[in-house]
Amino acid sequence: MRKLVLFSILSALITLPAAAQIKPSAESLQGLYPGKAYSPYAQRSFPSQVYWGETHLHTALSPDAGLFGNTLGLDEAWRFARGEEVKSTTGQPVxxxxPLDFMALTDHSDMMGFATDLFAGAPAIVDTEQGRGWYEAMQKGGQASANAALDLITNFAQGTLDPKLVEAYSPGSAAYNAVWQNVIDAAERYNEPGRFTALIGYEWTSLVKGNNLHRNVILRDNGRRAEQVVPMVTQAPIGSTDPLDLYKWLENYEAETGGKALAIAHNGNLSNGLMFPVDAQYTGREIDETYVMARNRWEPLYEVTQIKGDGETHPKLSPDDQFADYETWDAGNLDLSEAKTDDMLPREYARAALKSGLMLEQKLGTNPYKFGMIGSTDSHTSLSTAEEDNFFGKATNVEPSIHRIAHPFTETENGIFPGWSLAASGYAGVWATENTRAAIWDAMKRKETYATTGPRITVRFFGGWEFDDNDLRSRQPAFRGYEKGVPMGGDLRTATSDAPTFMVYALRDPIGANLDRIQIVKGWMDADGTLHEQVHDVAWSDNREPGSDGKLPPVGNTVDMDAANWTNTIGASELATIWTDPAFDPDQRAFYYARVIEIPTPRWVLYDKVRLGAEIPEDAVVVGQERAYTSPIWYTPKG
Structure with a gap:
């Protein structure tokens, strides 16, 4: 039967008209091309991949990390980020x-490598009275060692280190230059374009009377350029704590090497009102055109969430925001600074700073706080762990153990930070064209980034004037997003309708929790200079309806307290919407960013209870709703 069928087919082919048997010409085939690519992926130039990474991690080379016991160096940190298993300082496999897609190691620039030499009793250290006292205490161990570490950090914060120690571990010294070269060489070894990007960087650790003004400096370049300079430090007489001097260093770096660099501030919540000034810097220098232009140029991003607290907003700044009180740290910078007061808060948090930027732009012509959002850990364990079920803490003394929840992380005159208050946060999502140093850095520079508190939630956010529901009738809404608008981090184009429209889309972490809702946060300024904010629920799960107060009811809670688990029986795996600002005024400066909220899940303290049998204090927070924050999109009136 098969032979008969085959014979029939062959016979039919043989008897086809002669014209049909002729091979089509190239010209005739090309005539089938309609003039527009059928393949939606051809000729695509916009970023189509989100890459996950970390821009703030410390190894044993950082003085504080080393002093508190971290023994893991550059190689362990890079290997871990690339997905390999390593042993933590406390001997635990982790x-x-x-794997992450990219990372920058940002050891403190001041006294880089000092801790390692201190434990070894290097002559440059023990030949000073201050250094010898610390060395002897370290040899005793226990509380004496902890006290010495705190004393050293306090002297650093107050600028009272022995000048001989500062000189021995400052740029230009043989010891310092060798350590910096090791940092560069390690990044070069682990950088693998297309698979893993190892960015070269450091942390400029400005502490003004203990108030945090830290910045992470991230270079776009390879080791050859980085070798031409050494990091900027803060200790006098060589260094400076003034951000304006850091901006000069960045400018000089680019001029001297032909390379590119940027800076990322973090933990304004520990700055006691110094991070986002509106009238004058801590130096007393007026906020003028020089300041706003320099900050706008060199600081395109802000680290909005990390282990030492979430920095989006504060419940006293955003009393109508039901999600404002999340992983809040606001009692000052440990015992290094004066106590916190409420009047400091507006100059400490990202949302308030974004609003202040609108006012400063109107006054001075440039917005110094026109930043995008990223998250990172600021871990001092050499381990970039931001997942609740895999959290290895801030430092080696709070790596997993039965004690770390109940014991204070630190107890000071300014307040107590209990061990459970540490936040397992965060990561940076970067929309880049490829996984290389240049592409990742360029995406950060143009602010096409977002922060998460740990989950790898995929988020797209576009602003324009003509988006409609049809633009979401596709599994690839980004095509319409770039065609008709601008992505997160951009400025709205010239108006073509009465109000801007925003397209936002979020997909849950494939191994994470479902989504509760998407919100759009708007900030704006009236003609008289009054600043406002409003949080809009724009997409949500489970067919809920807002109540009479306009608030959306909670999504529910499926957390199993006995098993440290949850179920995705509530929430949604993806949410998307087109939203039009209902109160748009074309004469008002404004910004908009998206906040994506997950359903409730266990915090790391609950995993500690289940896995280790740890006791949980009554006031400990054991459940949270993790989230993502996109970079804003700005609107500026004409003229």
């Missing part, structure tokens, strides 16, 4: 659930 591995990420999924």
């Amino acid at each position: 591995r990420l659930s999924r």
